[in-house]
Amino acid sequence: MKKIFCILFVFGSLVCKAQNNLNLVPMPAQVKIEKGAFNIDKNTTIVLEGTGLEQISSLLNDYMQQSVGYRLKVTKNYTGANAIRLNNKRLDNKITGAYVFTSNDKGINIAGNDESGIFYGIQTFFQLLPAAKDKQPTGPRGQTTNNKLSIPQLTINDYPRFPYRGIHLDVGRHFFPISFVKKYIDYLAAYKFNTFHWHLTEDQGWRIEIKKYPELTKIGGWRNGTIIGRYPGKGNDNKPYGGFYTQAEIKEVVQYAKERYIDVIPEIEMPGHSSAAIAAYPWLSCFPAKPTEIPAKMISQKSIAEQKAGRIKLVQETWGVFDDVFCAGNETTFTFLKNVIDEVITLFPSKYFHLGADECPKAHWKLCPACQQRMKDNNLKDEHELQSWFVQRIEKYVNSKGKTMIGWDEILEGGLAPNAVVMSWRGEKGGIEAAKQKHPVIMTPGNPVYFDHTQSKNEDSVTIGGYNPIENVYAYEPIPKELNAEEGKYILGAQANMWTEYMEYPSKIEYQLFPRITALSEALWSPKEKRNWKDFERRLPVIFERLDKHKINYSKAYYDLQTNVSPSADQSGLIIWKLDSKNKDQEITATYTGPLRIFLQQKGTGNVTIPVTHQGTYTAKMNVASNKEVILTQSFFLNKATGKKITLATQPSKSYPGDGAFTLVNGVQNEKGMSKTSEFLGFNGTDMDAIIDLKTEMDISQVTVHVLEQNGSWIYLPAQVEVTYIPDVDFTEADLKNFPSTIRKIDPLADKGTKTITVENKQKCRYIKVKAKNYGIIPAANPGSGNPAWLFVDEIEVQ
Structure with missing residues (x-):
């Protein structure tokens, strides 16, 4: 018997005590509630009216066994009452996943365009069942009278808004057993997600068995240690760490997901994020004899000993982006990748193959004779075009195997592969550009759908930074306003990403996932006009009750x-x-x-x-x-600028807006760094240029700018800070050159760790203009090299 996923149904039983309010998540497109109810008992029959419904009926019956302790009879030939009818005869609504759920005093009918529609209708059925009793170890048991379950009489016409509704899981940085991966898939199915994006390879670990290259998992699947704490860390734990999935286990997970109408998309990172593969096969590198670089304070003792003994390449033990990437100049690289792809696509029936292609440093390519020769032979003007050539070559091979390639939005740089799907993660800009080029797009901007970001302004655990509360997730609109109606059709949907640098255990994954997954499900499934935050808030306490009763670890930041x-x-x-x-x-x-x-x-x-x-x-x-x-x-912390009027010449990034310009004079000084990025204004490649009105002329002795330095996250100190002192006069931008100013130049690479920049100059003024000049382009041999640096400013202090 196919074992039903117990956890899925903890999210059922969401009928509100108020008679006519349903606590369904996601909210269906149309609901009409009637008086009365249908009671399910031991004599209720499941009727299959169509083909291919046996698996779905088995899942339904497994739930009945858990709920009331008995299974229902299943038949294809029954015309009487007291029945649950599953019908996959076509509906008028041709959208994949559409279903119609009807219940009256004689029974329930769940009709769908296809089996997936019926499956989604059954998820709604589970949510309509009465509330579960406490602490049933094998799953929820319905509150029943004489072993009956009561369903309100109603009609639901429902269908998904977007065809792509995804959740991602990174198992490269931290590995999770297939038992949890299945549970993760259960969570997706409960909320009508249809895509699981499985991130299988990383610098810190290769997690999928490739029979032609056994060293990928034997060596690449294990690292000698992991940094302690948030990057750059407080040393190394010196504990060997790793794991991988056999091909048999991969097939098992894919089949499990298929039975829940979830498509599993594999991601094999290339050409960057490839340290683990290179550790297994150093000839994949531009420089096979060049030792892997891990900072002295971050490397494990075992790796130090192995390097002294002659080992060259290591699996990375810290987070970030690394220069050692697949060599684009050697044909052996492409032979290797084609062989890997051949094995991977036989395991995954999905029409998609994700090749990553994000965050690929070009430093080694610039120095590699083979890569430079490749550029010359193909008339490529720079390394960005070399990456585009690399991606397009892989895409041709993927297409030849009947698959469609997905890549992170970096694949736009140097020219977009002709048939590629773009996954837009660096905000919405890449998705907008791709849609305007008539390419399919999956939206997954860091703000608000990176679920590794914190849900709370109060630090409750170590995260990578950022702040994505459930309210922001619910409000997310996947189709950017910059697109017209025709261009908007290229937005397939969206997904949340779960990057696991700081998630070692399943309980932390659950904590980051819940309750935000419920908000995203409604943003992707329900009609735009049906979304209502206040009504969603009304339903949240019932969801929390389910999670509590079944010991699901979730964030309570909503109640902060x-x-x-x-x-x-x-x-x-x-x-x-x-x-x-x-x-x-x-x-x-x-x-x-x-x-x-x-x-x-x-x-x-x-x-x-x-x-x-x-x-x-x-x-x-x-x-x-x-x-x-x-x-x-x-x-x-109060000073002469606190609470005063402040204006910005350039607005911060939408990803790090803080509380607008007032963030810089609100008296709150960041003391937690990346764990409270909501206290900063973030400027991506642009300067911070502010004018503060002190209301009256004052004697000034110094101005201090509070900033964040976190090069591993692409955040750099400003190249210089310029302060201009303006008296109590009307002035224009052109007048500024006539007022006294002080410039302090900074070397962001030399001044690592500096958090305050003070400019001293005794002046009398009413207005102060403070300009922090962005570092510019991140240099080679640094994470994010070639990209614009971020400038994070927290507070401007005037004494």
Whole structure:
């Protein structure tokens, strides 16, 4: 018997206690609720009206066994009442996955265009069943009377908005057993996702058996250690780490997903992110005799010993982007890749093959005689065109095997392969460009659908950075407004990405996945006009109840105290700290205790505001349950610029908008680095250019700019900071050259770790213009080389 996935059905049983409110996720396109109910009992029959429905009926019956302890009779010949009918005769709605669910006092009918539609209808059926009892180890057991399950009478006409609804999992940086991969697929199926993007190879590990090249998993599947903590780390744990999937296990997962109408897309990274493969077969590198570079503070003791003993290439032990990539000049590279592709595509029936093609440094190619000869032979003007040539050559081979290639949006650089699908991750720009070129696009911008980013403004665990709360995920619109109706048709859908640098265990994956997966499911399935955040919020507590009862680890950031710092209306220098609770009945107390017995306190129900009149740490408290208290602290640093009017000549990136220009004068100084990137303004390749109005002329002695340096994440210190002092006069941009200014030049590569840049100059002025000049293009031999650097600015402090 095909074992049903128990976890999937913890998300069922979402009928609201209010009679006419359904807690379905995603919300169907059309719902009409009638009076009455249909009761399922031991005599209810499952009727198959069509072919190919046996597997679906088996899943349905497995659930019945778990719910009420019995299975239902299955037949193809029954015309009576008390039946659940599965019908795959064609609907008027021709969208793949469409279904019609009807229930009355005589039974239930689930009709679909195809088997997938019926499967989705059954997921809705599970959500309509009564609430589950507590802590059933084998799955939820329905609340029943005399072993009956009650379904409300209704009609649902439903269909997906987008044909591509995906979730990704990186198993290269951290490996997860197939038992969890199946559970992960269960989660996708529960919310009507239809694509699992399986990221199988990385610098830190090769995870798929290739019989022609056994060293890929024997050597490339294991690293000698892993950095401790957030990059750049606090040393190496010196623990060997690895694992891989046999081809038999791959087939098992693919079949498991197929039974749940989920397409599995394999990703084999090339030409970059290939350190693990090169460790197994050094001849894939431009420089086989050049030792793998791992910084001294990050490398394991075993790797140090192996290099001393003569080992050249290592599987990477830290995160980031590395120069050692597949050589584009040697034919042996392409022979290897074709052989790998041949084995991979036999394991995956998907029409898609993902070759990665992101974050490929060009430093080695620039120095490699074979690569330079390749460029000369093919009239390629630079290494970006060489990468395009590489990708297009692989695409031709993939196409010859009847597959369509997907690549990250870097495949646009140097010329887009003719038949490629673009996966847009660096914001929406790449997706917009590809759609305008009439190429299919899958949207997966870091903000808001990178699920490795934190869900909470309060650091609760180590993440890569970024802030993508559930509200932002729910609000995501995959079709950019820059596209017209015709161009918008090239947007196939979207997916969330789960990169696992800081996710070693399944529980952390669950924590990052839930509850955001529920929000994305509705953004991709439900009609745009049906999406309603307030109604979705109403359904969230029921979802949380299910997760609690079945011990699914999930983020409770939704219930965090929401904090906001704002200037006073006149922007005279006073700032206000406001706190809001999702529960409007909760009392919140905000206090400040300072020196000289200064004590401030404000209380409110549901929300509270407190003026920040003194520098120091403020505390907010809220009781959420008996003997349970939420405590939040916030430190404020006040100076002459705090709370004053500020304007920006260039707006920050949409990915790191902070709280607009006010972020720079809000009195909050970042103390957590990448774990609280919401406290920064991020400028991608552009300068930070601000003017602060101090309201009146003041004596100034110094200006300090707070910035972030994290080269591994492409974030660089500014090349220089220029401060211009302007008196209390009307002025234009052209007048600025007439006012005194001070420039401090910086070497971002030499000044690693610097977080504050101070410019000293005693002046009297009303306006201060502060310009932090972006570093520019990231140099070779650094992560992200060839791309514009990020400039992250947190606070401008005026003394």
